[in-house]
Amino acid sequence: MSKPKVAVISGFGINCELETMAAFEMAGASADRVHVNRLVNGESNLEDYQIMAVPGGFSFGDHLGSGRLMGNRLRFGLREQVTEFVKAGKLVIGICNGFQVLVKMGLLPGDAEVSLTQTASLALNDSGHYENRWATLEFDPDSPCIWTRGISRMRVPVRHGEGKFVTDDRTLLDRWAETGQLVARYVDPSTEYPGASDEVLPYPVSPNQSWRNIAGVCDPSGLVFGLMPHPEANHSTWLGATWTREDTEHGEGEGMAIFHNAVEYAASRM
Amino acid sequence: MDGRQPIPYMSGSVAVHSxxxxxxxxxxxxxxxxxSVRSMLSADFGLDVGAVRVSLGYLVKAEMNQEEAARSVYDLxxxxxxxxxxxxGRLLDASEVFPSPPEVAIQVxxxxxxxxxxxxxxxxxxxxxxxxLEGRAQVATTQTYMFWDLPEGTDPSDLASALHNPMIERCAIAGEDDCGAARWPSLEFPDRPPAVFAEPAVVDLEVSDEELEEISETGLLALNLNEMHAIQAHYRDSGVREARESLGLPAAAPTDAELECLAQTWSEHCSHKIFAARINHKDNETGESSTIDSLFKTHIMSPTLDIQKQVDWLLSVFHDNSGVIAWNDDWSLCMKAETHNSPSALDPFGGAITGIVGVNRDILGTGLGARPIANTDVFCFGPPDYAGDLPAGLFHPSRVFRGVHAGVRAGGNESGIPTVNGAMVFDERYIGKPLVYCGTVGIMPRRLADGRESHDKTPEPGDVIYMVGGKVGSDGIHGATFSSLELTEESPSSAVQIGDxxxxxKMIDMIIEARDEGLIQVITDNGAGGLSSSVGEMAELTNGAEIDLSVVPLKQPGLSPWEILVSESQERMTVGVRPKDCEAFEALAELHEVEATVIGSFSDSGAFVVRFDNTPVAHIPISFLHDGCPQLQLESEWTPPENEPFSSPNTDAAGMGDVLRRLMARPNVASKExxxxxxxxxxxxxxxxxxxxxxxxxxxxDAAVIxxxxxxxxxxxxxxxxxxRYSDIDAYSMAAACVDEALRNAVCVGVDLDMIAGLDNFCWPDPVESKKTPDGRYKLAQLVRANRAIDEVCRAYRLPCISGKDSMKNDVTMHGEKISVPPTxxxxxxxxxxxxxxxxSxxxxxxxxxxYLLGETHQELGASELAYMFRDECSGGIGGEVPRINPERNLTMYRALTSAMSEGLVSSAHDCSDGGLAVALAECCFGSGTGASVDISPLESDCNHLDEWGALFGESMGRILVSVAPEHSNSFVAAMEGNSCCRMGSVEDNDKIMVNYGENEVLQASIGELKKAWQGSLGGDA
Incomplete structure (x- = not known):
């Protein structure tokens, strides 16, 4: 059986493409680094891929709001390719800056029509600055999200200055909660599973004071997923924050579950 | 200024939309x-403001209609x-956005x-x-700060000076009256004044010695009289004159560009003249009188070359932008550290961000191009809580700290390079010039697909020279020569830049792809000295180069040839490409939206030739450029300094616990989290x-592991x-301690002692005796001693230096007051x-x-953190025994320990440095949320006049505090046999540190309180 192909987007300050490619390859896919301009100039085409990943980084230096300028490059330069890709039932993930890109271009939380209308945003952390620290995520077991199937909790680093998920219409939050789109949330690791709550948890359990502790969302179909933390940065056990304190059987890290889900799903449809 | 000008308003013939x-x-x-602004004002200025709001402004200078402008608002x-x-119109006029007008508004x-x-x-x-609008628009940004509920009597101009740096920024202030009348602050579009193009000028050197010195001084050339004489002599040579005449250049005198090019290449910054000097060294303690022909060759290079004969992994040392080691059969690693001190004093943010992205380019410019994968940052600042006098013209240390931190944060984070390790050191003598060390590690494949070894540059005559990346502007003119002079109130703002x-x-992504496709023959960065330095250096490899400055892309038209040649505008690499590969190289540049311009070609003509279109600008023989600078002759004289001795108070165990608590809160020890x-x-x-x-x-x-x-x-x-601070007693110990601390930290994580390499990075006060520096001989003697320590310790540790740097003018004179950094x-x-x-971990x-405590403890409290704390608390001095090194003994222990680690026998390891054993013990407890109980009486076996101060707070080198699971204890002790390995006690399931001397209680403290003190003092809002 041939491996699912992943287009890992690069260029203009994206900087997590190598580890994102590595995580997909460790999960059994074949990953290409694809510069945005190669898609614009036709050297590459999303049609040839089963998965698109927009990795983390500092596209355009986060100026004018993180993800905004890269979101515009995709929204104005690649509108057709991207909407066709999503409508074809293929998988998309945006991690950190990539998540910001997908939110600013309106692909997340998104709608069934893939209208690319922005309905939410990622504001500055309440601390007002960038932070790198580890957090624990909990996933909604009832979510349609393909990427998070069967995962209950996961320890991952967050590395961002603008990760506070907000919207200007609070009724949308209830709707997204109902449809299982608020799929990843920060949680206090000392609580029993399931322990996700709507009340904003204290800093630094919630590193950015995101509304309802939201760390990641999916679109209504569950194919498009984005999150602020970095699962690809926990691809091996020795990258964990406290692995030297744990009696660990070394091997794949907790973050790999997300990539396995996607690669298995894509392979099953080939 | 009246904010109610029409929008858009006209600037020249083009509209500016706001x-x-x-x-x-x-x-x-x-x-x-x-x-964030509110908490900064509170933390740094004690100013508690009710509310602060910020709006961001974009001045768009473009032929754009109102509709387009309106669309750009929410689409962009x-x-x-x-x-x-x-x-x-202004948001401040919109009552639905700002219902009440602010008391003060400041635009920057x-x-x-x-x-x-x-x-x-x-x-x-x-x-x-x-x-x-491609190529036909400009955008400039502003920030407007709005304040409500200011404390009574707040002067708006004080707020403004906290929010901007007049060296690089403008500001407009609207006070209470302005705000009441809706006159908002409003800056105009920052149009660059046109540069005035000057044809290459001729500098007459057939003048008196005084005039030669004046030419150097007024031109910021930083050349001494000897060097001016060498240049004068070159232009008197009849062969040189004939050659120049035939090229259409002034025969008997340099052009301004030639003089600038020589000044850059021969600057202390670029050619390390003090390290290359011939030194007469006198030691009044031992009676030694000797001559040293280049500290660099004698004490830095020679040990490395000797070690290179014994190992097979030293691929490239000293001659490239960074040193390269063969990490395994397929990959090599390289590393470089730089300082960016002078610019960081003038503009902390800009100086620091330029420093970090600059050293990243050293990695990119190593061999045929390496990829930066890790940064380390080490800063030396004045104390953040400094309350003493501050000479006019200097920023308060807390502002320098904040700005430098923000610059390095932006530079590292935005480049996608992790900052894996670092340190911060505080001392009042860094108030003048902070030290901003930025280091970067790179990785590259050992061999490219075409078989070339990537650590070797392979230029050939005929290769095309590209300038890649940013454009050239008037920013950064004279950076290299400026950093070779002391800082004064007249230091030029053009030496300050902001990295991008x-x-x-984008350029790094493109260059790495070009490397992998085999398109690069030679590459180096444009840092100090600009094109003059980058092309000049690479021209040495083929023995010649010719460039045309008229094709160089400029940020503003009208720059003169000499300015283009020496401008240090950032984000530029100079790359040599074979003519047949140019098409592919340019295609990659286009894909990545990176500017790449052909500016000339390499040759074997023996000269560095510069034209501006058809006008000859410079013709400098390669041999004169690189070998023509005369060697300095310097005097060095060592007399040990006298310091008031350390004295300790009488106290009980709880009192000792309080000493430790105060020590944990010292900025040098406190958490930097x-x-x-x-x-x-x-x-x-x-x-x-x-x-x-x-x-x-x-x-x-301790050390980072990646x-x-x-x-x-x-x-x-x-x-x-x-x-x-060990320099205050003996710079030999200072240097030895640096090497040992670096190795000790690496040992704590289990480094492979058969493959370790070092970088020496010296920051000294001016060590050349002169009217301004009457104690130059002593400072030079400190340099000699430090070099001897590096030599001896690195040889003993088999730790070759593969690259290094020196910055030798870390002095500031402001209004007659001189502040010099301690030798660092x-x-x-x-x-x-x-x-x-x-x-x-x-x-x-x-x-x-x-x-267990590994390594011997001696009564060594001289220049310790404890001694400085007691001195600052007004008792005693810092004198006493400074830690002495025994590298052979240390290395034997380090080998035994790393071998025990590889067998899984060691649970934790932490080095003892600032604050000694007591601080190390507390930090190990912080990590586990436990206590510890230890007995210091066994330590006496190593030193019979050791007291509890020396045992707990002395900073003897070569010591590591480890913990071992009980089931591994016997195997561990067996593995450490023959080394000083002292079982001191156990990790306890409580919140206490208990230290005994036999039956007597010596120190007792609560871990919770120690941790609070440790986390509290630098916990400021980042």
């Missing part, structure tokens, strides 16, 4: 920018969900010509929206041992050592780790684990 953006007032959405500049934006924007990264990004976004990480990131957290230390997904460890991720790590190949288990260890070395280390799964693991 767009403003601010955070919407939604429940649960603070104006985080405003809140403002977030439609969480921000208000407007292209029609860059001065003309200063790099505006947000403006550049806005411009890129604008042309995505409106492709017809995104332009550079609040600051370090805002560096990305995990991008690239390779960080195994991180800056923090422990159950709550807040205990300090596993650069994804899913691979071979690692690299990166560590640093710095101990400037940063020693950085890179080493192999055979299996990262066996790496060890510093935190204790389990109650009941046995605690």
């Amino acid at each position: 767009i403003e953006v601010t955070t919407r007032d939604l429940e649960g959405l603070p104006d985080a920018r405003g809140d 500049f403002a977030d439609p969900v969480i921000e208000h934006g407007s292209s029609q 924007g860059f001065k003309p010509g200063v790099t505006d990264n947000a403006g550049q990004a806005g411009l890129d976004g604008l042309t995505t929206l409106f492709p017809h 990480p995104i332009t550079q990131k 609040a600051w370090v957290r805002s560096y990305d230390h995990e991008v690239i997904a390779q960080s195994v041992i991180k800056p923090f460890c422990g159950v709550d991720h807040d205990a300090p790590g 596993a650069p190949l994804h899913a691979g288990t071979q690692g690299a260890v990166i560590s640093n050592g710095i101990a400037p 070395i940063l020693f950085s280390l890179i080493g192999n780790h055979k299996d990262v799964r066996m790496a060890v 510093s935190d204790f693991k389990h109650p009941g684990d046995h605690i």
